[in-house]
Amino acid sequence: MLWLALKTLIHEKGRMVITLTGIIFSTVLTLTQVSMYLGMMGNATAVIRHVNADIWVMSKNVQNFDFANPFPEDRINRVRSSADVVWADRLILTWGFLKLAGGGQEQVQIIGFNPDTGVGAPWEMVSGKPADVKGGRYFIIDKTAEKRLGGLTLGTLWELNENRFKLVGLSQGVKSFTTAPVLFMAYNEVHNVLSGLVRQNQTSYIVAKLKDRARMQEVVAGLRNSMKNNDVLTTEEFVNKTVYYWTVQTGMGMGFFLTAILGLIVGGAIVGQTVYANTMEHLREYGTLKALGARNSDIYSVIFSQVAISAVAGFAAGSVIILFLRGGIEKAGVSLYLSPVIFGSIFCVILVTCLLSAFFSIRKVRTLDPVTVFRT
Amino acid sequence: MTVILEAEGVSKIYGKGENSILAVDDVSLSVRRNEMLLIMGPSGSGKTTLLSIMGCILHPTSGEVRIEGKAVTGLHEDALPDIRKQYFGFVFQAFNLFPSLRAVENVELVLRLKKTDKTGIRAEALELLKKVGLGKRSHFYPADMSGGEKQRVAFARALAGDPPIIMADEPTANLDSRTGQDVLKLLRDMSEESHKGIVIVSHDPKAEALAHRVVFLEDGRIRS
Structure with a gap:
């Protein structure tokens, strides 16, 4: 059913653009916030991590x-x-x-x-x-x-x-x-x-x-x-203590976290709304498919495939934008920590958010009675 | 002629208590291969409900539906999609084609649904479109086709996978008189040449002349 998902998605270009915009927005905002946070934490702990010591002794x-x-x-x-x-x-x-x-x-x-x-x-x-x-x-x-x-x-x-x-x-x-x-x-x-x-x-x-x-x-x-009269910490403990201080005690981590979550919510809402509108528009066709012998799972796979394709395309575009802007951002003095693990993790979060946003569409399809296809 | 589809003592009640409506009342009916059966009746007489029950889309409140002698009424909901896939092709009044798919792809979609081996699906879909006279329009989108052409695509789709029974709900309702006549002839030819049992629900008086057998439904009951 990937075939049908792709065909439907490409045929409705306007809707696809709106969906992709939502995912790109989410990707850029989430990646920026996470990489900025990690960059700042990387700076805060850089010396501790590079000294090559196992133990740190400091004042209480x-x-x-x-x-x-x-x-x-x-x-x-x-x-x-x-x-x-x-x-x-x-x-x-x-x-x-x-x-x-x-x-x-x-x-x-x-x-x-x-x-x-x-x-x-x-x-x-x-x-x-x-x-x-x-x-x-x-x-x-x-x-x-x-x-x-x-x-x-x-x-x-x-x-x-x-x-x-x-x-x-x-x-x-x-x-x-x-x-x-x-x-x-x-x-x-x-x-x-x-x-x-x-x-x-x-x-x-x-x-x-x-x-x-x-x-x-x-x-x-x-x-x-x-x-x-001293504190004795392992390198790992000192790194964690420093990160905890800047993240939790100053409340700065919460700021980054909320902005990243906001990006996910806004992106997820846009995707959910367009996928739902798409499903509602194709309800008759989905009912026809059910009448012709398709199972609910066949139609779920169409909806999830559309969401997954959009997530991959939107995330890829968002990542390219971040990589393109990275030089300028870093020149302005802001460190961005980007790695394949970061990209992979954020992609998983974006994908799960998008799939969750399809929940209402799935519920609609599950309760769709194929008899409706006989109504004009 | 072999009986392929039977409804015996089928009733359908919508709702409960005082607000309940008896849509189909103790109907017994059979459909044979090579036969085009026409169900006629005024609006609200229960034609479409009966078609849905016989097409294994709707459960009857009582009675039994049999396909090739085997009862399907008591089967679990999960078993019905496979029954519909194996035995039925449907044609709808509003065509119900996927607007994002070309004519050939609309037919291909059902073949993909019905067949596990995907090789040769495109050729088979093209062949079905040729059969309904749309060989040269196979790459058009539904939006670029006339009502008659769309209905022919719907016929090709109903024939996909070679189901023994075709159920058509008001297939000429959205077509002009001449195209409607052509479509009905096509259905009759299908029944005779492809040995299919065809059930049509229609108000169209032209259908009466072409059908092998006509049944009148009134207030959910067959009028004798």
Whole structure:
């Protein structure tokens, strides 16, 4: 009956255009919202996921990566003393102001990392090396900040919290949730030059790598026991905590969720309405089919096939639009996380929404009495 | 002539209690192969209800319908589509063609419904259209055809799958006099050449002259 579904669908071009418009609208809105949300969550957890550590130690009740509280850095010794730890290192996260050429200033997120080990360093460089920050007032900044900060030329001097620093490298793909530019410098230099931000002997995070990840829970439990004034989390727990904070505690996730649901509802309503109108218009033909020996399931398959064909075509068109707009959206500073899994999942949601929207049509066909075909 | 379809003591009551209507009242009727049976009667006499019951579309309130001697009245609702598929072809007053399908595709649709082997379906549909004189109009949409042509497509569709019984409800009602006459002749030829039992419900007096047998229905009963 796919044959009949396709013929009927193509024959009524006006109705098909309305159906496709509804599905395209749903697809674009849902894909944009989901990919934007995932992009923002990806930014919020980027550093945590790229540090390649298994365990994170932080001040009590830190809610997300961006809002760290300093604590004594010598607690790293307790972490190192565990026989299960391969390495442990410190990481500073703080905020500063970078003066711009025009006289203005921009708030930046500063990550102080150990250039000898590279733990916490930018993971993708456009120019320069992470180790270039070693031994002086040097910094690396992410290329995505160029639009906000102006020309990022290697070797130029910049003023950070009234201290001069030299730009020695450009990273790529490091964005913070708050959209503030992310700046990397040597751990010691934050203490030496920016002591107003993080005092000597204090750190924001201690990260550690384990010999055997299978022993993760035991090691975490042991560290929690010995470091009562800190929170000890696995990388996965810290990612989840950060995502939970931005999604639930700020209410931002609900905003994205509602917009995506609204897209699905509006799209589903348009599809449902056009499919229902189509069914009502063809009721006599469906009754004829029943009189000629078609089962309800034969007619259901026509309606579901029409909906499924529309869903595939509408989703494909919507996806092309998103891919076409992606460059422009990202240029405007909004990260979109799109992957085959995202496309596949959203397609399934769109398809199910469309099939559900055919429910009233199916009910109409189920109760259709073939005797009606004899009425004029 | 072999009896192919029988109705015995068939009655149909619509509604319940004081508001009930007796549409068909204790009708017994048989249809033979090679026969064109005409059911006539005034509006509201129960002709279409009787046709629906005999065509296994509507359950009678009482009585029995038999096809080739086998009772189908007591069969479950789910079994009836297969019975209709195997034994019946229907022609309707308003043609009931799919507007989105060409003439040949309208015929093909029923073949697809009736046959599991889909090979040669298009050729078979074209052959049926040739048989009703529409070989050259097979690729037209219903909207581009005259009433007579549409009814011929409906005949070709009714013949699809070679059912032994054709039920036609007012087949000439929407046609002009001459086309109506042609259509009735076509039905008669079908009964004689294809050995089918044909049941027509009609008000058309021309049908009376062409039918092999005529039955008058009045207030749900056969008038003797």
